[in-house]
Amino acid sequence: xxxxxxxxxxxxxxxxxxxxxxxxxxxxxxxxxxxxxxxxxxxxxxxxxxxxxxxxxxxxxxxxxxxxxxxxxxxxxxxxxxxxxxxxxxxxxxxxxxxxxxxxxxxxxxxxxxxxxxxxxxxxxxxxxxxxxxxxxxxxxxxxxxxxxxxxxxxxxxxxxxxxxxxxxxxxxxxxxxxxxxxxxxxxxxxxxxxxxxxxxxxxxxxxxxxxxxxxxxxxxxxxxxxxxxxxxxxxxxxxxxxxxxxxxxxxxxxxxxxxxxxxxxxxxxxxxxxxxxxxxxxxxxxxxxxxxxxxxxxxxxxxxxxxxxxxxxxxxxxxxxxxxxxxxxxxxxxxxxxx
Numbered sequence: 001x002x003x004x005x006x007x008x009x010x011x012x013x014x015x016x017x018x019x020x021x022x023x024x025x026x027x028x029x030x031x032x033x034x035x036x037x038x039x040x041x042x043x044x045x046x047x048x049x050x051x052x053x054x055x056x057x058x059x060x061x062x063x064x065x066x067x068x069x070x071x072x073x074x075x076x077x078x079x080x081x082x083x084x085x086x087x088x089x090x091x092x093x094x095x096x097x098x099x100x101x102x103x104x105x106x107x108x109x110x111x112x113x114x115x116x117x118x119x120x121x122x123x124x125x126x127x128x129x130x131x132x133x134x135x136x137x138x139x140x141x142x143x144x145x146x147x148x149x150x151x152x153x154x155x156x157x158x159x160x161x162x163x164x165x166x167x168x169x170x171x172x173x174x175x176x177x178x179x180x181x182x183x184x185x186x187x188x189x190x191x192x193x194x195x196x197x198x199x200x201x202x203x204x205x206x207x208x209x210x211x212x213x214x215x216x217x218x219x220x221x222x223x224x225x226x227x228x229x230x231x232x233x234x235x236x237x238x239x240x241x242x243x244x245x246x247x248x249x250x251x252x253x254x255x256x257x258x259x260x261x262x263x264x265x266x267x268x269x270x271x272x273x274x275x276x277x278x279x280x281x282x283x284x285x286x287x288x289x290x291x292x293x294x295x296x297x298x299x300x301x302x303x304x305x306x307x308x309x310x311x312x313x314x315x316x317x318x319x320x321x322x323x324x325x326x327x328x329x330x331x332x333x334x335x336x337x338x339x340x
Contacts, residue, residue: 049302050303052076052304053304055086069091082302083302084123085304122160124268134184153195157196163198164200165229167201169205169206169208174207185226200227202230227266228265232255232270233284263294270303271325272285272307295336307320
């Protein structure tokens with residue numbers, strides 16, 4: 001009887017084992033399917049872009065000596081940003097005045113890279129200012145400006161960033177400016193191409209804020225690593241007294257039209273903000289309208305928060321901008337799903 005019993009259980013095991021395996025496989029399949037559905041659901045509720053912090057948002061505490069620009073990565077991490085955008089101005093003077101500028105630059109970059117790794121933020125780009133006019137009508141001045149920018153191309157490559165942002169100041173005549181801008185950008189972009197770095201032009205005042213004219217420049221340069229960085233708030237064409245900064249704007253390019261014209265060439269986006277109402281909306285710019293333009297262009301890269309207001313502290317303004325972008329991004333995602 002005992003032998004028969006053992007024989008019976010063996011037969012029963014052999015009969016049920018395949019069913020058990022099949023059941024486990026089915027369960028594994030369901031688990032994987034559920035995980036995929038959950039991941040897809042989470043992906044759809046997130047914004048269609050990534051968030052970076054533009055260092056200029058912190059220019060007040062940096063200039064006041066309350067924040068060391070070397071601690072930028074840590075500060076961005078504290079506020080929950082995935083990427084960071086450096087401003088060359090915060091480092092250039094100290095490097096230039098060092099006994100050995102080349103050594104000082106490398107030491108600065110070593111520290112910045114180490115901190116970005118420590119605080120797990122991505123180095124997105126460097127905004128470069130004060131290195132000469134790339135659209136100067138004078139060829140020697142233009143070539144010198146190109147040379148001055150090269151060290152920042154090298155810096156971006158070392159940090160693992162994908163681009164440097166440049167200005168296009170120079171000639172005052174439209175046609176001369178366009179010709180000179182194409183020349184300067186081509187020279188710099190050729191150098192940057194070998195480093196796998198993008199050269200991005202921001203609408204940063206004067207003729208560079210004429211989006212239609214800037215697009216003409218992009219078409220003539222016609223290089224994959226030369227593009228634009230649309231800024232939501234920098235479309236002033238002319239200021240009182242002919243000043244470049246620190247004066248009232250007396251002529252402005254249409255903001256939404258300008259952003260739409262620049263987006264096909266955009267490899268970065270700057271979310272400028274100034275003030276907010278009680279509902280958290282930006283009072284000078286229609287963020288939903290702007291981000292719809294960005295979304296329709298197929299852009300999914302970093303959007304850099306750049307707060308320049310007076311009524312909130314830098315941190316409050318940064319967080320208000322970040323929260324607005326996230327909310328608007330989710331709304332646009334939801335509306336997109338409803339249309340499908």
